[in-house]
Amino acid sequence: MADIYETRFRYYKFGDYEITEMINYGKSAVVFKGYNANDKQVAIKIFDNELIARYGETTQKQRIFRENTLKNHNIDGLVDILDGGTFTFEKTETEYFYIVMPFLQGCNLKEYIEKKGACDEDIAKKIFRSLHESTEELLKLNIAHRDIKPENIMMLDNGDIVLMDLGVLKLIGTDDLTDVGESKPFIGTLRYAPPEFLRREESNTIDGWKAVNIYQIGAVLYDILMGTELFKQYSEPYANLVYAVCESIPHIDRADCDQEFVQLVRNMLIKNWQTRISHFNKANIPQILSASSKNSQNDLLSAILSPQSKYITMENEIQQIKNKKDETLRELGELQNKIGKIIESCLTELEEKKAINEWFLSYDGRPRELNRYVKAFILSGEGKQGFFSKFAWCPVEH
Ligand SMILES: Nc1ncnc2c1ncn2[C@@H]1O[C@H](COP(=O)(O)OP(=O)(O)O)[C@@H](O)[C@H]1O
Numbered sequence: 404m405a406d407i408y409e410t411r412f413r414y415y416k417f418g419d420y421e422i423t424e425m426i427n428y429g430k431s432a433v434v435f436k437g438y439n440a441n442d443k444q445v446a447i448k449i450f451d452n453e454l455i456a457r458y459g460e461t462t463q464k465q466r467i468f469r470e471n472t473l474k475n476h477n478i479d480g481l482v483d484i485l486d487g488g489t490f491t492f493e494k495t496e497t498e499y500f501y502i503v504m505p506f507l508q509g510c511n512l513k514e515y516i517e518k519k520g521a522c523d524e525d526i527a528k529k530i531f532r533s534l535h536e537s538t539e540e541l542l543k544l545n546i547a548h549r550d551i552k553p554e555n556i557m558m559l560d561n562g563d564i565v566l567m568d569l570g571v572l573k574l575i576g577t578d579d580l581t582d583v584g585e586s587k588p589f590i591g592t593l594r595y596a597p598p599e600f601l602r603r604e605e606s607n608t609i610d611g612w613k614a615v616n617i618y619q620i621g622a623v624l625y626d627i628l629m630g631t632e633l634f635k636q637y638s639e640p641y642a643n644l645v646y647a648v649c650e651s652i653p654h655i656d657r658a659d660c661d662q663e664f665v666q667l668v669r670n671m672l673i674k675n676w677q678t679r680i681s682h683f684n685k686a687n688i689p690q691i692l693s694a695s696s697k698n699s700q701n702d703l704l705s706a707i708l709s710p711q712s713k714y715i716t717m718e719n720e721i722q723q724i725k726n727k728k729d730e731t732l733r734e735l736g737e738l739q740n741k742i743g744k745i746i747e748s749c750l751t752e753l754e755e756k757k758a759i760n761e762w763f764l765s766y767d768g769r770p771r772e773l774n775r776y777v778k779a780f781i782l783s784g785e786g787k788q789g790f791f792s793k794f795a796w797c798p799v800e801h
């Protein structure tokens with residue numbers, strides 16, 4: 404798609420705009436550099452027409468309209484929308500949807516991390532502050548971004564951070580453009596979606612969407628701190644990634660950083676959205692953000708001195724592990740009972756037929772109640788150690 408669009412629209416003119424070259428593309432559009440009527444440099448995003456085929460023209464028009472409602476907004480750290488609408492490409496008489504933004508000089512955060520690897524704590528905190536503030540401002544307008552991820556964050560050459568791509572904005576409380584009756588398709592980006600959003604069980608309230616923001620910002624911070632994509636090892640096949648989003652607890656290990664901040668990021672990735680939001684609300688964000696990275700030296704020291712610090716984990720993680728352990732022990736107990744019963748009935752049958760008593764008697768010359776012995780052995784839990792090896796080696800009566 405990008406290649407075709409690049410050849411088609413390079414140096415193309417429509418309305419007040421003149422396109423020059425392609426900047427980049429995402430999953431829904433190709434973004435070009437260009438100029439407006441006042442010769443001011445702008446970025447022109449031309450949407451993939453395939454989306455119109457997929458979601459229908461009305462949906463796509465509503466999306467552009469919604470983006471346009473943010474025209475000239477005053478939200479720091481959020482890309483401005485200058486204009487938007489449709490134009491007709493005369494050669495093929497095809498209609499295209501477009502959005503005009505200020506041209507942002509820099510590179511997106513995905514490219515930045517690919518180039519630089521794991522980032523310093525200061526950069527992570529700066530990105531956190533910017534994303535947190537801009538998404539909170541959007542929430543005040545009853546809007547959720549829904550697609551916060553490194554590719555949609557611009558690292559400007561002047562050091563500023565800008566959240567881009569307002570393509571899947573959500574008006575909180577209203578129905579989704581793509582939801583039809585019971586059918587609620589997933590929109591956005593799976594890797595950076597919290598489990599409740601992936602299942603489309605998110606709460607359509609300010610708190611519900613705040614929890615989605617927190618998770619997505621946490622996922623971005625994971626990439627920044629670890630220098631790699633969240634759940635990278637689960638990338639293929641798709642079902643693995645779905646599993647990871649729902650079940651796998653990301654491991655964040657940065658002993659050189661302020662541990663309160665690292666713990667905050669871990670908490671932002673809690674699977675249960677209510678627990679996630681309550682941890683976040685309890686956290687002292689201004690204090691965490693103002694802690695200077697000089698603290699890192701102390702943190703590093705305490706990390707070395709305290710072997711436990713590596714294993715600091717979330718309350719609900721511990722609970723999850725405990726539950727899993729209890730469940731496994733219960734299943735093991737049930738299994739042991741079943742095996743015990745099977746063996747018991749086999750032995751009863753063998754005893755009735757006097758099939759092995761002679762062998763057993765001859766083992767140490769004393770008669771035994773084989774049935775009772777085996778039952779006690781299995782139910783005592785020693786069977787866990789390997790029933791048959793123990794039985795053959797040392798049949799001691801309890
Ligand atoms: N205003 C802009 N200025 C400069 N580059 C931009 C601008 N908007 C987007 N880009 C570049 O284009 C890429 C895709 O833009 P995006 O809006 O995320 O499209 P998509 O909806 O297809 O994901 C971004 O990752 C970024 O590199």
Ligand SMILES: [Mg+2]
Nearest residue numbers: 429554555568
């Ligand atoms: Mg994008």
